[in-house]
Amino acid sequence: MNSMDKRYVILGLSGLVLCAGIVMLGVGISYFEQSDNDVTIDRDSENYVVNFDPSLLRLTYTRSSDEKCLLSVFMGQSADGRGEMMSYPRIVQSCQESDPVCTTVTYTIGPGQAELKLSVTELSVSDVSQNVKCYETTWSSTTDDVAPVDCFPMSDYWFGGAEMYYQHWPVNSWDKFMSFYLSGDMFEDAQQFGSVLERYWLSSSGVALYVPPDVPLHLSIENQRICFKGAYGDPYKIRNEALLTHWLKYTACFGDSPQVTHDFMFKKYFKRPNALPDLRMMKSPIWSSWARYKVNINQSTILQYANEILEYNFTNSQIEIDDGYEVRYGDHTFDPVKFPNASEMIQTLHDLGFRVTTWVTPFINPRSENYNEGDVNKYFVLNGAGESGRVPWWNGIGSAIDFTDPDACDWYSGLLDDVRTRYGVDSFKFDAGEINYVTVVPNFELFTPMQNLGYYTRHYAECAFRLGYQIEVRSAWDCHHLPIFVRMMDKDSNWSEAKGLKSLIPTALTFTLLGYPYVLPDMIGGNAYEAGFHGTPLPERELFIRWLEITAFLPSMQFSYTPWQYDDVTIKLSRDYVTLHETVVFEELKKASEEYVAGKSGIGPIRPIWWVTYDDVKAFTVDDEFMVGDRYLVAPIVNNGSRSRDVYLPGPTFRDGARTILWEDKLRGGAPIAGGVTLSDYRIELEEISWWELTLK
Structure with missing residues (x-):
């Protein structure tokens, strides 16, 4: 058997997983309490059943008499999801006589060619909930050219994973070939995983998949399958000598609903922020110089921008001085030609009621004073020769700070503390932090070797948090405990x-x-990159207005292009939506965030519409509506030129299974409407957004 044959063999082992402890196992699930407002009820013990049939090599789960397959040997595919089906005449399953349910199994591929070892363990979950069953599966290989792969057919709707270039919700329609599962700058590459990702996926039937951080995980989602592969090799360079060659481990958990399972998973595997972020950033708009001016800023520009904001009677949380204020990238100090008296400018902005932030990155370019000051090269990601590695990024060639070194974080945060002291700057916008800016260094070396480079991103975010709560980052992995805003990747106009x-x-x-509950959407209207990275064309008016309307219901509003660049109607409309955000939406955002931090809710303030209901299949497919807490449903226009849309109101039953959902129309008024209905061709003018308030009966 050649290596290609062996590769297809192991890729076809999907479905053999979880054989141990699940043979003909029926699991009764009862409802798990979600918050103080929910009602705990007992469900039919036959409502949810997990079953493994060894004769068919299929793992199935059944909800409400609807049987689905999670794993099956007949679903085996190649690593990129494109291979042919295969048969298994050369696979021999062997179990010890003392292990009748096969908790440890050896699969031999061809006579003496390779062995794959499988172990499956039912996890004890009594410390979290008795209402979810979990099984941990581990594959290990005895040879370099056979890497374990398991594929999961998406017979349900699936959510989670990563920020992506094409951000589909649910993820069933993704088209992502197999690659290592680490964050990247997906701005110009639709096949890179984005700046924010976790090893977590959740289905509409309450099935969750979780992969531990030390697994050398590769992932594909295509052809309606999620495929995991465990394989070493760049960028997974560090091997665990206690294991064999390649290996894969993951946990599959089953609960009565996605809400139940999600709450369970976050209690068992993830953290919550221990506080709220800066609430002024949540309540009032951020005003950024970037999209409107790009790098063409100076002291007069910034002061004029601030005066315009006040002249048109807009509030603010802060003014953000973005790219273009430094002499060289990595200085973090103001160009004395463009900003002849930066301290005085910032004091003036403070007197006008603004806080001030500046834009920073983890890159220091070689001509920067900070690059050449003392023996700082040791603080950078190194190349194989022990020298500071060169990193191509969107503003030239620099070196990336190695945040796995505590001394490097001390040095970097000290530089920024000096900036605050020197100029009076209040805080910073932290850009980049993705793993592709580490792996681009040939033979990269970090101060702390790690099997999962995602820890680099976490160390960067933790270093940023030293500067306080008034922080935004754009990359995140395992940073749930930090009460800071996580910004979306730059949006196009x-x-x-x-x-x-x-x-x-x-x-x-x-x-x-x-x-990541404290979502910071990008600039209202986008960045207008259509005219080039430094172009500043005004986005079309209708796009700006529709963007404004959506952002008014998200955890933060961020302007760069301004309403007064359009007309008086746009100015008034913008003020109205800022006021709505500050006086109505903010209170629900704050309340829902407090409940999440306190553990009274399983999810942050922005929620999918299926979160409030139970077994509403239609709700799982809606990607252009969302909830603010459990109170408001938002159904905006997202199509150019449209003045109506179909609005889906989820229901009829609340997630506790006991109460009926009613929806009150906040735009048109009228009698409450029972949930579980679609309002066809609902009229929404350009200046309007459809939003609804949930009540329970």
């Missing part, structure tokens, strides 16, 4: 699913499901 307006809601929902 268009209506598309490819980083345009249509990606806004799916990205916000993905962030919140992955445990």
Whole structure:
């Protein structure tokens, strides 16, 4: 058997997983309490059954008499999901006589060719909940050229994973070939995973998949399958000598509903933020110089911008001085030609009621004073020769700070503390932090070797948090404990699913499901990159207005292009939506965030519409509506030129299975409407957004 034959063999082992402890196992599930407002009820013990049939080599689960397959040997595919089905005449299963349910299994591929070892363990979950069953599966290989792969057919709707170029919700329609599962700058590459990702996926039937951080995980989602592969090799360079060659481990958990399972998973595997973020950033708009001015800023520009904001009677949380203020990237100090008296400018901004933040990155370019000051090269990601590695990024060639070194974080945060002291800057916008800016260094070396490079991103975010709560980052992995805003990747000024307006809601929902509740959407109207990275054309008016309306219901509003660049109607409309955000939406955002931090809710303030209901199949497919807490449903227009849309109101039953959902129309008024219905061709003018308030009966 050649190596290609062996590769297809192991890739076809999907479905043999979880054989141990699940043979003909029926699991009764009862409802798990979600919050103080929910009602705990007992469900039919036959409502949810997990079953493994050894004669068919199929693992199935049944909800409400609807049988689904999670794993099956007949679903085996190649690593990129494109291979042919295969048969298994050369696979021999062997179990010890003392192990009748096969908790440890050896699969021999060909006579003496390779062995694959499988162990499956039922996890004890009594410390979290008795209402979810979990099974941990581990594959290990005895040879370098056979890597274990398991594929899961998406017979349900699946959510989670990563921020993506095309942000589909659910993820069933993704088209992502097999690659290592680490964050990347997906701005120009639709096949890179994005800046925010976790090893977590959740289905509409309450099935969850979780992969531990030390597994050398590769992932594909295509052809309606999620495939995991465990394989070493760049960038997974560090091997665990206690294991054999390649290995794969993951946990599959089963609960009565996605809400139950999600709450369970976050209690068992993830953390919550221990506080709220800076609430002024949540309540009032951020005003950024970037999209409107790009790098063409100076002291007069910033002061004029601030005066315009006040002249048109807009509130603010802060003014953000973005790219273009430094002499060289990595200085972090103001160009004395463009900003002849930066301290005085910032004091003036403070006197006008603004806080001030500046834009920083983890890169220091070689001409920067900070690059050449003392023996700082040791603080950078090194190449194989022990020298500071060179990193191509969007503003030239620099070196990336190695945040796995505590001394490097001390040095970097000290530089920024000096900036605050020197100029009076209040805080910072932290850009980049993705893993591709580490792996681009040939033979990269980090101060702390790690099997999962995602820890680099976490160390960067933790270093940023030293500067306080008034923080935003754009990359995150395992950073759930930090009460800071996580920003979406730059959006283009268009209506598309490819980083345009249509990606806004799916990205916000993905962030919140992955445990990042304080979502910072990008600039209202996008960045207008259509005219080049430094171009500043004004986005079309209708796009700006529709973007504004959605952002008014998200955890933070961020302007760069301004309403007064359009007309008086846009100015008034913008003020009205800012007021709505500050006086109505903010209170629910704050309340829902407090419940999440306190553990009274399993999810942050921005929620999918299926979160409030039980077994509403239609709700799982809606990608252009969202909930603010359990109170408001938002159904905006996301199509150019549209003045109506179908609005789906989920229901009829609340997630506790006992109460009926009613929806009150906040736009048109009228009698409450029972949930579980679609309002066809609901009229929404350009200046309007459809939003509804949930009540229970």
